[in-house]
Amino acid sequence: QSVLTQPPSASGTPGQRVTISCSGSSSNIGGNTANWYQQLPGTAPKLLIYSTNQRPSGVPDRFSGSKSGTSASLAVSGLQSEDEADYYCATWDDSLKGLVFGGGTKLTVL
Amino acid sequence: QVHLVESGAEVKKPGASVKVSCRASGYTFTRYFIQWVRQAPGQGLEWMGWIHGGSGYTKYSQRFQGRVTMTRDASASTAYMELSSLTSEDTAMYFCARDLLGAGNYGSAAFDYWGQGSLVTVSS
Numbered sequence: 001q002s003v004l005t006q007p008p009s010a011s012g013t014p015g016q017r018v019t020i021s022c023s024g025s026s027s028n029i030g031g032n033t034a035n036w037y038q039q040l041p042g043t044a045p046k047l048l049i050y051s052t053n054q055r056p057s058g059v060p061d062r063f064s065g066s067k068s069g070t071s072a073s074l075a076v077s078g079l080q081s082e083d084e085a086d087y088y089c090a091t092w093d094d095s096l097k098g099l100v101f102g103g104g105t106k107l108t109v110l
Numbered sequence: 111q112v113h114l115v116e117s118g119a120e121v122k123k124p125g126a127s128v129k130v131s132c133r134a135s136g137y138t139f140t141r142y143f144i145q146w147v148r149q150a151p152g153q154g155l156e157w158m159g160w161i162h163g164g165s166g167y168t169k170y171s172q173r174f175q176g177r178v179t180m181t182r183d184a185s186a187s188t189a190y191m192e193l194s195s196l197t198s199e200d201t202a203m204y205f206c207a208r209d210l211l212g213a214g215n216y217g218s219a220a221f222d223y224w225g226q227g228s229l230v231t232v233s234s
Contacts, residue, residue, distance in 0.1 A: 044226060045207075056210075090155070096172065098169070104154040
């Protein structure tokens, strides 16, 4: 059972906007920044969003991050077939004194 | 360009230890933390710990405390992760990654470059 809760699946059609949530507590998301990763099948994860809403260079602005209270969200707009992947949130947990990942969300492009 | 290259796949028997290496290039190794993350087949990501390339300072996940040792050879820009007392539940892909934001004695959860992964299989 992950400390950070993500929906196991999400889906959308090409061009749509999809949001993936990451629910935590005051000891993790509530007090620290959120980060998001995209993992295509058989590959290493790729950093999509860091410090809650910052994009590394090369990441399209179709990807955006936000946080409210103890939950963080990743939004993917203008959905494309190549966005079909697993998405993970991650942050520091003050109680566990360690880094934690969400369980992951499989995004399907219909 | 930044590259992290991990050692090859390993097959180990239960109770044995495994040591995975992660050779970095394209940046100043001593200025960044290296993080270790594993992923069991069909499962999610699990954080194992970090080591600073310069100071050698380490922090381990409570889950692996006592069983994991992270070291580095700064002269070779290489980090190592050794896991002991292996069981079948340790069968996983082990990734190293560079920490984008870590500073002082604290890493972050933002990893901007990843190795290709090293598959460790534990089987009798």
